[in-house]
Amino acid sequence: MTLKTFASIAGLLALTACGDNAQNPELLKGANFIAEGPDATIILTFAPDEMRVNGKVVNLYNGAYTVEGDTIKFDGFASTMMMGEPNAMAVEQEYFQFMPMVKKYELADGKLTLIANDGKEIVFTQVDVIPTDAPAEGDAVAEPAVEAPVAE
Numbered sequence: 001m002t003l004k005t006f007a008s009i010a011g012l013l014a015l016t017a018c019g020d021n022a023q024n025p026e027l028l029k030g031a032n033f034i035a036e037g038p039d040a041t042i043i044l045t046f047a048p049d050e051m052r053v054n055g056k057v058v059n060l061y062n063g064a065y066t067v068e069g070d071t072i073k074f075d076g077f078a079s080t081m082m083m084g085e086p087n088a089m090a091v092e093q094e095y096f097q098f099m100p101m102v103k104k105y106e107l108a109d110g111k112l113t114l115i116a117n118d119g120k121e122i123v124f125t126q127v128d129v130i131p132t133d134a135p136a137e138g139d140a141v142a143e144p145a146v147e148a149p150v151a152e
Helices: 003-019 086-101
Strands: 032-036 041-046 052-056 060-068 071-074 102-108 111-116 121-127
Touching: 041 121, 071 102, 086 102, 086 111
Parallel strands: none
Antiparallel strands: 032 041, 032 121, 041 052, 052 060, 060 071, 102 111, 111 121
């Protein structure tokens, strides 16, 4: 093989690698993510050995997901039903409504972006360790998330 041929093949391989934006679902397994906002912090953890997630906003939650390429779908979440600060509860409610609408994800440079079918996004930052008050891997919650009645 001549040097010119080798250089051409190497250049082609480099261009192919740069143009490959395919997502690797295996990178989600065992990964922890946090989205911090002014009213609440959202924690999302992907189980390392099954297609499940768990986390915390105000309440602990868990649920199942499916993923293929850059397409991801979250099934309904179960959660505890503790009350919290009104603004944090509103964030949690929006999050629980958002997650079943997620269609795509992008994982790059330590950021996980979940994209709903209407174009709305949540951007999470990948972390090695979740905060100590967050749920441990495998924490189970049995009750589905429901909106608590407001006392007048």
